[in-house]
Amino acid sequence: MNIIAILMFVVFVGFTLYITYWASKKTQNAKNFYTAGGNITGFQNGLAISGDFMSAASFLGISGLVFLTGFDGLIYSIGFLVGWPIILLLIAEPLRNLGKFSFADVASFRLNQKPIRILAACGSLFTVILYLIAQMVGAGKLIELLFGLPYFIAVMTVGGLMVLYVAFGGMLATTWVQIIKAVLLLSGATLIAILVLLQFDFSLNTFFNAAINIHPKGEAILAPGGLISDPISAISLGLALMFGTAGLPHILMRFFTVKDAIQARKSVVYATGFIGYFYILTFIIGFGAIILVSQNMSYLNESGDLIGNSNMAAIHLAHAVGGDLLLGFISAVAFATILAVVSGLTLAGASAISHDLYANVFNHKKINEKKEMQVSKIATIALGLLAIFLGIIFESQNVAFMVGLAFAIAASTNFPILLLSIYWKNLTTKGAVIGGSAGLLTAIILVILGPVVWVDVFKNSQPIFPYKYPALFSMSVTFLGIWFFSMIDKSKDAQLVRSKFNSQFFRSQTGIGIDKAIKH
Amino acid sequence: MLQTEQKEYKSLLASRKLIVILLLLLTIIPYFSFISIIAFKPSIFGQLIDGYSLSIGVALGFILILHIFFITFLYVFFANWKIEPMVNKLKK
Numbered sequence: 295m296n297i298i299a300i301l302m303f304v305v306f307v308g309f310t311l312y313i314t315y316w317a318s319k320k321t322q323n324a325k326n327f328y329t330a331g332g333n334i335t336g337f338q339n340g341l342a343i344s345g346d347f348m349s350a351a352s353f354l355g356i357s358g359l360v361f362l363t364g365f366d367g368l369i370y371s372i373g374f375l376v377g378w379p380i381i382l383l384l385i386a387e388p389l390r391n392l393g394k395f396s397f398a399d400v401a402s403f404r405l406n407q408k409p410i411r412i413l414a415a416c417g418s419l420f421t422v423i424l425y426l427i428a429q430m431v432g433a434g435k436l437i438e439l440l441f442g443l444p445y446f447i448a449v450m451t452v453g454g455l456m457v458l459y460v461a462f463g464g465m466l467a468t469t470w471v472q473i474i475k476a477v478l479l480l481s482g483a484t485l486i487a488i489l490v491l492l493q494f495d496f497s498l499n500t501f502f503n504a505a506i507n508i509h510p511k512g513e514a515i516l517a518p519g520g521l522i523s524d525p526i527s528a529i530s531l532g533l534a535l536m537f538g539t540a541g542l543p544h545i546l547m548r549f550f551t552v553k554d555a556i557q558a559r560k561s562v563v564y565a566t567g568f569i570g571y572f573y574i575l576t577f578i579i580g581f582g583a584i585i586l587v588s589q590n591m592s593y594l595n596e597s598g599d600l601i602g603n604s605n606m607a608a609i610h611l612a613h614a615v616g617g618d619l620l621l622g623f624i625s626a627v628a629f630a631t632i633l634a635v636v637s638g639l640t641l642a643g644a645s646a647i648s649h650d651l652y653a654n655v656f657n658h659k660k661i662n663e664k665k666e667m668q669v670s671k672i673a674t675i676a677l678g679l680l681a682i683f684l685g686i687i688f689e690s691q692n693v694a695f696m697v698g699l700a701f702a703i704a705a706s707t708n709f710p711i712l713l714l715s716i717y718w719k720n721l722t723t724k725g726a727v728i729g730g731s732a733g734l735l736t737a738i739i740l741v742i743l744g745p746v747v748w749v750d751v752f753k754n755s756q757p758i759f760p761y762k763y764p765a766l767f768s769m770s771v772t773f774l775g776i777w778f779f780s781m782i783d784k785s786k787d788a789q790l791v792r793s794k795f796n797s798q799f800f801r802s803q804t805g806i807g808i809d810k811a812i813k814h
Numbered sequence: 815m816l817q818t819e820q821k822e823y824k825s826l827l828a829s830r831k832l833i834v835i836l837l838l839l840l841t842i843i844p845y846f847s848f849i850s851i852i853a854f855k856p857s858i859f860g861q862l863i864d865g866y867s868l869s870i871g872v873a874l875g876f877i878l879i880l881h882i883f884f885i886t887f888l889y890v891f892f893a894n895w896k897i898e899p900m901v902n903k904l905k906k
Contacts, residue, residue, distance in 0.1 A: 365859070365869070365871055365872060365875070368871075368872065368875040369849075369852065371875075371879070372845070372848065372875060372878055372879060372882075375879060375882050376841065376845045376882055378882065378886060379837065379838075379841040379882060379885045379886055379889075380838075380841065382886050382889055382890075383834045383837055383838055383841075383889060384834070384838075498868065499866050499867050499868065500867075502867040502868055502872075503867035506867055513860070513862065513869075514860065516860065516862070516867075516868070516869035516871060516872050517856060517857070517859055517860025517869055517871055518852045518856035518859055518860070518871060522849070522852050522853050523853075524853065525850070525853045525854065527853075528849045528850065528852065528853035529846070529849070529853075531849075532845065532846060532849045536842075536845065556893075556894075556898065559889070559890050559893055560890060562886055562890075563883075563886045563887055563889075563890050566882065566883050566886045567883050567886075567887075570879045570880070570882060570883045573879060574876065574879060800823070803826065803827065803830065804823075804826070804901050804904055804905070805901065806904065806905060
């Protein structure tokens with residue numbers, strides 16, 4: 295057990311609870327709860343958004359993957375980065391110009407509210423809950439390893455803290471927690487990378503040469519390994535990563551916290567810059583671990599494997615270059631990272647329940663703000679309990695596939711509906727609902743029948759669906775379905791919806807007509 | 815909308831369309847080419863650059879990361895330079 299780590303983590307938690315307290319004074323109405331008042335700057339938002347992508351999974355997981363196989367870690371890194379130009383070019387500005395609190399606001403802008411909101415909320419909740427389970431399980435295991443706490447206590451601590459952040463501090467608290475954590479993580483990772491490269495006089499050539507000489511696979515670690523082995527998987531994974539980002543509800547939510555489209559644009563540039571820089575760092579850290587950790591007996595257990603597992607590569611490296619102090623700092627930062635990400639996810643889920651389902655579907659738009667706020671706090675607590683419960687159940691399962699499925703759902707349900715409702719005049723409510731639901735079901739079924747769940751989890755011998763990544767198929771189903779059922783729709787609702795397109799498009803492209811933001 | 819507003823709006827849409835399609839292609843084509851080489855001919859990426867301990871794959875990977883960032887930067891630069899003035903004209 296690491297005293298420094300525990301101390302730093304207590305300081306961090308204390309500080310973030312204070313921020314939550316500060317935020318709670320200002321989060322008295324819906325606008326502040328969902329969008330932090332609407333005056334977050336592009337730079338701040340960029341940091342917060344990048345925080346969502348610099349999760350413990352990417353920091354530890356990708357550096358761990360690089361530690362094991364080298365080049366393949368880069369494939370995921372680039373995949374997670376390539377979605378950002380897509381969001382910037384197609385989604386960010388129209389989203390900010392059309393919507394208020396959630397992406398369902400935009401998707402249902404001219405369409406019939408109820409069915410679209412239900413579908414969008416389902417898509418959001420599925421994505422959020424899958425992502426949450428994966429994060430909670432990862433968090434539990436990590437804290438168990440770093441601080442020696444029993445797994446279920448770790449899960450309850452994470453769950454409890456995130457409920458506090460969200461219920462009392464809303465978007466304001468979660469944004470600032472993300473910003474602080476992003477700064478800490480970027481600084482910590484930069485420090486590790488600098489300390490590693492210092493030992494090689496900052497010569498990348500010497501650095502990689504040393505890694506090649508130490509790793510059992512030699513030069514092969516600079517080449518693609520077995521991560522992507524066939525063209526269908528390659529395209530499917532590529533599609534899921536590229537378009538899934540534009541369908542993640544907790545990311546899309548952040549675009550409503552800025553004043554206007556200009557700030558929304560800037561957010562993405564800053565975020566892309568930070569995330570890109572971060573992934574270059576994780577690559578260096580992974581290789582640094584190969585050189586300084588893989589041969590060092592103090593980090594290995596009896597069978598010669600890394601203590602913990604490959605996820606601990608970055609943590610061990612921190613100790614190798616910076617002793618107990620840096621180890622403590624990075625461990626506390628890893629914990630902070632988990633808290634920040636799950637808080638954002640919970641807020642997105644609570645917003646889908648309170649704003650989309652409760653306020654707009656069940657209450658027929660009789661907006662009672664106070665009630666909506668109450669529902670959002672109850673939803674937060676409910677989601678927190680659910681996350682803790684599922685986190686405990688899934689302790690021994692391999693939950694990595696859940697993030698992949700979350701991305702696939704985001705790419706096959708949320709993204710197509712959002713994209714087409716912004717840009718395609720002939721979209722109708724029926725088309726969107728049927729096509730979107732078909733895509734959602736396809737993604738879920740194909741994953742259940744695929745190698746990860748059917749074989750690894752249910753222990754069958756052969757998967758029914760041979761590919762790990764369903765996005766190519768589920769996205770095709772969605773787009774075809776939406777196109778077909780919209781084109782054959784000749785109802786009155788369809789005509790009404792199409793007639794509203796021009797004014798919606800005008801507002802989405804110019805921003806003329808959006809809410810005024812509140813100063814905070 | 816007035817005639818002049820119509821014209822301004824149309825040219826705004828045209829500018830946006832041009833830059834968006836251009837940058838989309840500049841994002842999608844390099845990325846999927848990168849992925850395709852990994853899927854079909856990974857050995858190309860495994861080759862080391864003459865005299866260095868760096869592979870073509872790693873070098874191109876880093877370049878692609880920088881390229882992706884550069885695309886976003888290009889768009890904001892273009893948007894602030896060309897698009898915003900047009901939007902401001904329409905707001906009047």
